Amino acid sequence: MSTLAVIAFALSAAFILAIALGDPKRRRAAQQSGEGHSPAQRRLLTFCVLLPGFICIVRGDPSAFLIWLGGCAVMGWITAVAFSRPVAADRGRKG
Secondary structure: OOHHHHHHHHHHHHHHHHHHHOOHHHHHHOOOOOOOOOHHHHHHHHHHHHHHHHHHHHOOOHHHHHHHHHHHHHHHHHHHHHOOOOOOOOOOOOO
């Protein structure tokens, strides 16, 4: 695995985690204090997530780009699962 792919993924993973920590909807649902990130902050963080992948493309390393892309997708799913709230079963629901 190329060093570029690992560094690019590590940078993007940090920003994906930052986006998740400041997500206003998740913070409201978890009844946490604070407003979360503003729309401008979320756009900046999203740009920072995508920048390492763009660098992989510009450097002409398609394998690093694909490793970065797959890693970011997996990191996104892991982050979503890690920050999800457990849902209690609906006991009175008829179905």
